Amino acid sequence: MIDVLSQQVIAGDRRALARAITVVEDGGKEAAQLVSSVFSRSGRAHVIGVTGSPGVGKSTLVDALITEARKQDLKVAVLAVDPSSPFTGGAILGDRIRMQGHTLDRKVFIRSMANRGHQGGVSLATYDAVRMLDASGFDVIIIETVGVGQSELAIAQTADTTILVLMPGSGDDIQAIKSGIMEIGDVFVVNKGDLPGANKSASEIVASLELAHFETAWRPPVIVSIAETGQGIDELWQSVCDHKAFLEASGLLETRRSKRIQAELSEIVADMARRNLKDSLANSTDVQDVITQIINREIDPHTAASHLIPSLFASR
Numbered sequence: 683m684i685d686v687l688s689q690q691v692i693a694g695d696r697r698a699l700a701r702a703i704t705v706v707e708d709g710g711k712e713a714a715q716l717v718s719s720v721f722s723r724s725g726r727a728h729v730i731g732v733t734g735s736p737g738v739g740k741s742t743l744v745d746a747l748i749t750e751a752r753k754q755d756l757k758v759a760v761l762a763v764d765p766s767s768p769f770t771g772g773a774i775l776g777d778r779i780r781m782q783g784h785t786l787d788r789k790v791f792i793r794s795m796a797n798r799g800h801q802g803g804v805s806l807a808t809y810d811a812v813r814m815l816d817a818s819g820f821d822v823i824i825i826e827t828v829g830v831g832q833s834e835l836a837i838a839q840t841a842d843t844t845i846l847v848l849m850p851g852s853g854d855d856i857q858a859i860k861s862g863i864m865e866i867g868d869v870f871v872v873n874k875g876d877l878p879g880a881n882k883s884a885s886e887i888v889a890s891l892e893l894a895h896f897e898t899a900w901r902p903p904v905i906v907s908i909a910e911t912g913q914g915i916d917e918l919w920q921s922v923c924d925h926k927a928f929l930e931a932s933g934l935l936e937t938r939r940s941k942r943i944q945a946e947l948s949e950i951v952a953d954m955a956r957r958n959l960k961d962s963l964a965n966s967t968d969v970q971d972v973i974t975q976i977i978n979r980e981i982d983p984h985t986a987a988s989h990l991i992p993s994l995f996a997s998r
């Protein structure tokens with residue numbers, strides 16, 4: 683069944699793609715099988731992360747970005763990820779409505795994801811969902827995440843290019859500068875440019891970026907936009923394309939992807955170990971024996987753990 687599904691995904695079948703994303707959301711063996719069968723077809727798409735506090739206009743902005751990308755006839759997929767909620771709630775419903783202008787376009791695919799059964803959490807599921815979209819032939823994959831906490835940042839880092847969205851007068855800019863999340867932004871957007879204080883916010887961000895230390899030659903542009911009217915969106919899209927070109931020309935695309943794979947691998951290994959550990963603790967007589975030995979003071983827990991490691995990592 684997974685074989686058929688993966689063939690349909692690769693062929694670009696939208697309904698199969700929707701089902702495939704549900705499979706990877708749930709995680710487990712089927713998800714792993716599915717990823718394994720489409721994997722060689724992935725790795726081509728430009729993955730763009732859009733992150734920022736609730737209500738700054740991310741979805742409206744994404745909608746406008748879809749329009750820009752479609753002008754170049756690129757196939758665009760959007761994943762709206764809510765890491766905090768196990769349900770797809772009102773906010774995500776709102777996203778759907780805001781992106782409705784594209785629902786009839788066969789080259790646009792919009793999907794929301796929440797933290798469902800996947801044991802490794804939503805970030806592992808996001809990696810795999812991106813792979814499904816990628817294998818299905820989307821040129822651009824936009825991941826929208828709400829908030830600026832650790833899990834959102836992890837998701838944002840799934841991206842090749844991360845857009846950090848702020849709005850004037852929210853104190854977000856100051857917060858971003860203080861908390862060090864400025865470092866993850868490749869492009870900054872002060873949205874709601876029609877509200878007072880937008881230019882001031884933008885210059886504050888520019889000023890703090892001037893003081894920041896950068897590891898590469900890329901200097902994040904700061905763009906003022908009005909997502910609702912589309913103002914500034916062409917400039918934003920251009921910056922995103924420039925960033926992609928920079929990543930490719932400088933070899934940083936590889937560096938970023940290898941960092942990301944390292945993070946993903948360690949998450950998968952930790953996830954596997956956790957699962958095996960749970961099973962082992964419940965079922966294995968070895969573990970029960972070790973526990974008895976510890977109770978009898980025949981072995982200490984640290985030594986016992988190091989003896990258990992090989993069996994915990996053994997895949998089954």
Ligand SMILES: Nc1nc2c(ncn2[C@@H]2O[C@H](COP(=O)(O)OP(=O)(O)OP(=O)(O)O)[C@@H](O)[C@H]2O)c(=O)[nH]1
Binds near residue numbers: 735737739773
């Ligand atoms: N004045 C103004 N309002 C805007 C602009 N862009 C978006 N909005 C409004 O801001 C509100 C939130 O927009 P969304 O696009 O849903 O924001 P979001 O960041 O995706 O929100 P969450 O996903 O809930 O975090 C909506 O009422 C939009 O109409 C803008 O440029 N100017």
Ligand SMILES: [Mg+2]
Binds near residue numbers: 740741742773777826
């Ligand atoms: Mg939104």
